[in-house]
Amino acid sequence: MLNLARKSTLALFAASIAFMPVAAFAGKDDDTLVAAFQAKLPSLDRYHSPGREGFLLGLLAYDALVYRDPNTFELKPLLATAWKQVDDKTWEFDLRQGVKFHNGDPMTAEDVAYSFMYAAEPANKVFNRMTGGWIEKIEIVDPFKVRVVGKQVTPLALEYIIQLPIVPKKYRESVGLQGFAEKPVGTGPYKISGGSGNDVIFTRNDDYFEGGGKNKPHIKTLVYRAVPDVNTQVAELISGGVDWAYYIPADQADRLKMMPMVDVVNADTFRIGFLTLDAAGLSDAKSPLKDVRVRQAIAHAVNRDAMAKSLVGGASKTVPSACTPSQFGCFADVTQYGYDVEKAKALMAEAGYADGFDIDIYGYRSRPVAEAIIGYLGAIGIRANLHWLQYSAVIQQRRDHKTPIVIDDFGSAGVNDVGAILPFFFAESPDDQSRDPVVTQAVKDAGAIADPEKRKELYATALKQIADQAYWVPMFSMPVNYVTAKDVTVPVPGDENVEFWRATWK
Known part of the structure; x- marks a missing residue:
């Protein structure tokens, strides 16, 4: 028999559902996963999108040269197929051939050099300036090989490179920073296909390359939905309006554990x-x-x-x-x-x-x-x-x-x-x-x-x-409470970098 507190909790959640507006639901019927976040994406240009949400944007729509497994922390090839340290300040990367940006442009060493030097230039005021601030210059050895030369010995060079997305030089220069922020182009597993207000819509990149640390997404559409109010997130999770949310407070997570339509996982982080x-x-x-x-x-x-x-x-x-x-x-x-x-x-x-x-x-x-x-x-x-x-x-x-x-x-x-x-x-x-x-x-x-x-x-x-x-x-x-709808599996990472391209319907 339910105790009084539990009955009250269920009644409260039922009332929340009853007064929710009718809306299109998330779910596998239309192959659309809706993920709720407290913060909006202030920019779709990864270099100017801060916080964990900006980092996730970079993983979804963009790729770096190197990929880090969020659970084993092993470094794996991504846009680079191999790399080596030439001397104390220099790293050499062999680039993957045949990769195309979302607009069809081929990815070459010119794009890598442009992206890295953009991050390195203080006047550009990228959000996390230390990721590119150590770079002195980029040497283009050939169309698919570059050397990254640091200003000094940089023990975290590869960790910084993991956070530097490669963007298309020709397109970005032609549309300008504002135009790129409105219609961004990367090489990532998802394309940014639109959105308005609190929603940003990501569509599977069906031409995503094989052989790197990421994979072509199993789910066709991902909706990044900004829902600042946690109570609203909880109500949406229960009603089926969203499929996934994280950073749910402990008291709310404890209540959600009693709900049959969601799974709750508490996981450690570096935060x-x-x-x-x-x-x-x-x-x-x-x-x-x-x-x-x-x-x-x-x-x-x-x-x-x-x-x-x-x-x-x-x-x-x-x-x-x-x-x-x-x-x-x-x-x-x-x-x-x-x-x-x-x-x-x-x-x-x-x-x-x-x-x-x-x-x-x-x-x-x-x-x-x-x-x-x-x-x-x-x-x-x-x-x-x-x-x-x-x-x-x-x-x-x-x-x-x-x-x-x-x-x-x-x-x-x-x-x-x-x-x-x-x-x-x-x-x-x-x-x-x-x-x-x-x-x-x-x-x-x-x-x-x-x-x-x-x-x-x-x-x-x-x-x-x-x-x-x-x-x-x-x-x-700050361990994180992840809440996921019962009909979908979204792997829980060891470092908060959620890999939505690995999500699958049950």
Whole structure:
């Protein structure tokens, strides 16, 4: 017999379904898989589409030279059939012949050179500038062989190359950046065939090449649907309006496990949650956050254990340092800030803020986590004004130096190395809010040498300084709740990079 709580849950979901508008349903009858995401795709040009959603766009519509298996992390051929390191700074790639872009143009070394140098040029302001910023030049050996020459030794060169999609030089230059963003062309397993509003429609590339790390999709049409409200996502999953969603909060996921029409899987990721603090005073030269005692008070005020258990759930655990614990170079023996409200209040008083202060805080991922953090800050007198925006808008605000505090998270693009996260948020990057010379030098030096032990030492120096100065408040790991309709199988990856081209109907 159902208990009262379960009956109430079922009744609530039934009511949600009853009041949903009639719409075309997802499903195998029309070979269309509808996937729900909280964030819109701000651009269909992969180089200017941020976040995990932008990364997924790159996997679907574009290809890189090299593919990384999301479960084994093995590197496999994709647009390149083979590669080798020529010297400390140079990599040579043999390109796959016979590959065509979605518009029919053949893919050659000219397109590779164009794509890489576009990513390398700072003036182009690609979203993740470190993926191309290490490149000095591209040498075209012949139409199907290139050499990528770095400015210096770059231990993560191949990891960056995995994230650099190849775009058609002739077409992109002819239509311009805006035209390309509206009608993008790649070589990927799916073509972008249209869409409006919150929907982007991907259609199977029936001419997709064989022999690489990806495959021609089993399902003909994929709809990327932006559904910002999680409650709406849940209702759509139950009604059959969407087939797949992820980042469903723990309480909602627990309820969905009782539903016969969906499967729920909780999986680990590289993603961690944290607060970034404007210690340099970029948003306000008189910011209280410039005082290390205030930043330390914030670190003590947040109950990370409680949030990890009750709000994130699953396998979530608190993280001690500014990196994913499994990553190479993630040094954990750093200053820790346990939950201690009285100590936080004492630090606030010592810094001259016994009565607290008002401050803006930005967020985009989990509203319950944001509200909990605001409550914790309020307990020590920090009155936070929440700005709830799309991910891309939050990051742009930070890069425009308008964000005192950001409730942030980062998945390192699935790269199991601290070199994927620290250069993104420190070392004078566009997202660096500390501008600490000790951290900057250590991170830059670690990214320019191959010796693993020296890299570890340098990253330890950076992570100790970040913790001592409380530039960040590391919070918790972020396992993901994937919810999928019963009639479809979408493989769960080890790194959040969902491979929809492998999805199949049951």
